[in-house]
Amino acid sequence: KAGVTQTPRYLIKTRGQQVTLSCSPISGHRSVSWYQQTPGQGLQFLFEYFSETQRNKGNFPGRFSGRQFSNSRSEMNVSTLELGDSALYLCASSLEAGHTGELFFGEGSRLTVL
Amino acid sequence: AQSVTQLDSQVPVFEEAPVELRCNYSSSVSVYLFWYVQYPNQGLQLLLKYLSGSTLVESINGFEAEFNKSQTSFHLRKPSVHISDTAEYFCAVSASGGYQKVTFGIGTKLQVIP
Secondary structure, X not given: OOOOEEEOOEEEXXXXXXXXXXXXXXXXXXXXXXXXXXXXXXXXXXXXXXXXXXXXXXXXXXXXXXXXOOOOOEEEEEOOOOHHHOEEXXXXXXXXXXXXXXXXXXXXXXXXXX | OOEEEOOOOEEEEXXXXXXXXXXXXXXXXXXXXXXXXXXXXXXXXXXXXXXXXXXXXXXXXXXXXXXXXXXXXXXXXXXXXXXXXXXXXEEEEEEOOOOOOXXXXXXXXXXXXX
């Protein structure tokens, strides 16, 4: 069974640009969550989608957005990039949105903003 | 809202020695508790979880954690560590019931010294 796949794995952007990251969950999983990981801050929750609906949202500015497609694949977009957006962006999938179960993480997309 | 505090950012320990990684949480409602592990250049993997029932939970590789409601703690322990346990460990919490996000601590880096 294939795991959570995130693309691209690495990318470099400059300030002001925008970026789109993609996440393909494990087959059959309908919930996808996104986290930003930075040294000293741990994992900061961005948002969660379940059956194409945003169920939860973290405390990030509106420059951060996401969506989920009918096949459960998800994308997140960051517009007008800032230096502080440099981070590892992790996607996690789960069977349901209630979080009584396990989150399955991808290896992440490492974004560097110059 | 829930929050997690991991008191130690780094814990060095000699191989075959015992280790305890501390985690305290804050919540006004019942919670589910998790420990995840992240090996270098990988995503997070679930190590163990407490949902209900026995307050002592164990993983397949010798780690255990005990849910202490009165002290709002969920410390992770292992009686004898191995070099392969070197990784970053994250404590996480979510409120029980409904569509609840999972909140992570900032992580504790366990460095096993040969």
